[in-house]
Amino acid sequence: MPLPIRGASRGRVVFVLILLSVTLITVSVRGNSTLEGARSTSRDWFSPVRDTFGKVFHPFENVWHGVRDYDKLRQDYLALKDQVSRNEGVSIEAETQVKELNELRAQFGLLPCSAIPKKLAEVVGRPATNYESSVEINKGEDDGLVTGMPAVTPAGLVGRVGQKSSTHAFVQLLYDPTVHFSVNILGTANASKTPQEILDASAQAGGGIVTTTTTVPGEGSTTTAPAEGDSNAEPTTTVAPTTTVPATTTTTTLVATELGDLHGNGRGKPITIDFLRGVQNVRVGDPVVTAGNDSSLAPPCIPVGRVKSVSAKKGSSQLEVVVDPVADIDRLGLVTIVLYNPARRPPSPSPTAPTTVPAAPVTSSPPST
Amino acid sequence: MLESLAESSLLRMTLVLLTVLGVQTSFLSEVRPFGGLVDIVAVLAAVTGLIAGPRRGARAGFMFGIGFDLLIATPFGIKGLAYGLAAFAVGLLPDEPIGNVRFLVPMIAAGGAALAVLAEGVVAAIFGRGEAFSRDLFAAMIVTAAVGALLGPVAKRAVRWAMMGADRARF
Numbered sequence: 001m002p003l004p005i006r007g008a009s010r011g012r013v014v015f016v017l018i019l020l021s022v023t024l025i026t027v028s029v030r031g032n033s034t035l036e037g038a039r040s041t042s043r044d045w046f047s048p049v050r051d052t053f054g055k056v057f058h059p060f061e062n063v064w065h066g067v068r069d070y071d072k073l074r075q076d077y078l079a080l081k082d083q084v085s086r087n088e089g090v091s092i093e094a095e096t097q098v099k100e101l102n103e104l105r106a107q108f109g110l111l112p113c114s115a116i117p118k119k120l121a122e123v124v125g126r127p128a129t130n131y132e133s134s135v136e137i138n139k140g141e142d143d144g145l146v147t148g149m150p151a152v153t154p155a156g157l158v159g160r161v162g163q164k165s166s167t168h169a170f171v172q173l174l175y176d177p178t179v180h181f182s183v184n185i186l187g188t189a190n191a192s193k194t195p196q197e198i199l200d201a202s203a204q205a206g207g208g209i210v211t212t213t214t215t216v217p218g219e220g221s222t223t224t225a226p227a228e229g230d231s232n233a234e235p236t237t238t239v240a241p242t243t244t245v246p247a248t249t250t251t252t253t254l255v256a257t258e259l260g261d262l263h264g265n266g267r268g269k270p271i272t273i274d275f276l277r278g279v280q281n282v283r284v285g286d287p288v289v290t291a292g293n294d295s296s297l298a299p300p301c302i303p304v305g306r307v308k309s310v311s312a313k314k315g316s317s318q319l320e321v322v323v324d325p326v327a328d329i330d331r332l333g334l335v336t337i338v339l340y341n342p343a344r345r346p347p348s349p350s351p352t353a354p355t356t357v358p359a360a361p362v363t364s365s366p367p368s369t
Numbered sequence: 370m371l372e373s374l375a376e377s378s379l380l381r382m383t384l385v386l387l388t389v390l391g392v393q394t395s396f397l398s399e400v401r402p403f404g405g406l407v408d409i410v411a412v413l414a415a416v417t418g419l420i421a422g423p424r425r426g427a428r429a430g431f432m433f434g435i436g437f438d439l440l441i442a443t444p445f446g447i448k449g450l451a452y453g454l455a456a457f458a459v460g461l462l463p464d465e466p467i468g469n470v471r472f473l474v475p476m477i478a479a480g481g482a483a484l485a486v487l488a489e490g491v492v493a494a495i496f497g498r499g500e501a502f503s504r505d506l507f508a509a510m511i512v513t514a515a516v517g518a519l520l521g522p523v524a525k526r527a528v529r530w531a532m533m534g535a536d537r538a539r540f
Contacts, residue, residue, distance in 0.1 A: 013424050017431055017453045024446030025496050035445055042439035050394045057396035064400050126398035130406050130509045131493055131501035134442040163442050170442040177500060266500025
């Protein structure tokens with residue numbers, strides 16, 4: 001039978017416990033290098049223990065997922081099989097466009113997206129609390145990771161590097177409320193606007209975004225530039241020659257963009273975009289990509305997702321845009337860290353530069369007739 | 370020296386904690402029944418409060434939480450406070466009926482663990498992590514309580530072993 005404990009003693013225990021904990025939490029929230037150093041050392045030291053337990057329990061995990069997720073996985077498999085067959089044709093077109101985009105970026109002295117070094121990492125730890133929005137990866141400072149670098153999958157953006165140690169790091173997922181990315185919503189140009197209005201709006205929104213479509217005429221044919229406003233009525237700047245037989249005609253289409261702040265709202269809650277500027281012609285289904293500001297460690301052109309819904313924000317003139325991420329954030333096995341350093345990025349051209357697209361993106365021209 | 374280390378209560382408790390943390394951060398972070406995370410460190414803290422009483426239970430619960438906090442990316446100290454308070458609350462329960470009625474241990478382990486999970490959500494929400502107070506929290510309370518009821522007797526044996534027998538434990 002233990003000795004009776006007086007109420008004052010109990011109260012003192014609780015008081016000391018609360019005082020100590022609140023102090024630690026406050027120090028942690030404000031950021032303390034000693035504390036973070038201790039945490040990163042602990043994680044490095046503990047990682048072999050966790051890996052060992054992970055290997056031991058891996059078969060049980062598989063059984064769990066097999067029992068619980070079999071039907072869903074089968075549905076996903078069939079849907080993906082269907083999607084792959086439909087995407088085969090689209091991917092060829094996309095590859096062509098990516099190549100052209102990289103050529104254009106090279107002409108403007110911009111780093112091609114594919115040239116940015118990357119580091120593949122395996123997810124070794126899932127969120128260990130109910131409200132934590134991070135996964136742990138097996139790459140750290142020794143691999144060149146810096147806090148803020150974007151983490152992607154082949155589908156698109158999944159988060160950013162958070163706390164790190166020499167060999168491991170946490171990736172804060174997109175639905176973490178502390179994760180913010182500057183993003184562009186790529187909308188189709190509004191037919192009611194003149195090209196100059198679109199240009200102004202685009203520049204105001206953080207710079208014009210340029211997409212290119214290319215048509216390759218048959219040998220010996222004559223290419224004529226389409227009339228402005230023709231076809232899909234989108235404002236276009238046409239740079240195609242009207243003479244016979246240049247191999248490629250490049251039509252540059254300006255796309256109205258909205259620059260905003262993408263952030264999460266917690267696990268299971270929508271990912272939203274705030275502080276939208278510009279022309280605000282956002283529509284459901286518009287693609288969202290990173291904007292790549294100078295202060296951001298995320299380069300431009302990383303796909304984020306598509307606009308899922310657009311609504312008026314309560315008590316504000318701004319829109320609330322919900323984004324449906326393209327990457328499956330809840331099932332990450334491998335992630336790629338984009339080792340992007342904006343300090344090494346060549347200076348960007350002025351926002352109006354894309355309007356003066358040179359008429360020579362042709363890499364291999366057959367002789368004129 | 371090795372003998373004294375082997376007999377050290379601190380060493381045994383550290384071994385128990387490392388085992389539980391290993392399972393928690395590997396297997397249980399992958400398995401989320403009904404969307405709720407099973408927290409067996411909370412079960413350990415609650416059972417320690419039951420075995421060791423409020424003062425020592427609070428200290429042990431706090432240390433368990435700090436140990437867990439070292440490995441995750443949330444603000445440091447939230448789990449320490451939550452587990453410490455839960456262990457303290459469980460330790461306040463009277464000795465007599467618990468020592469005599471066998472099924473009370475699983476029930477108390479379940480309730481104490483659920484309390485620890487709830488306390489963690491509340492503390493996290495107070496310190497700016499409002500997303501902690503979500504539907505997942507209540508799912509986590511339920512699944513943790515269920516696992517606590519199952520593992521309560523095992524955890525009791527482990528804690529008693531770590532505390533070097535019944536001479537320093539209540540039960």
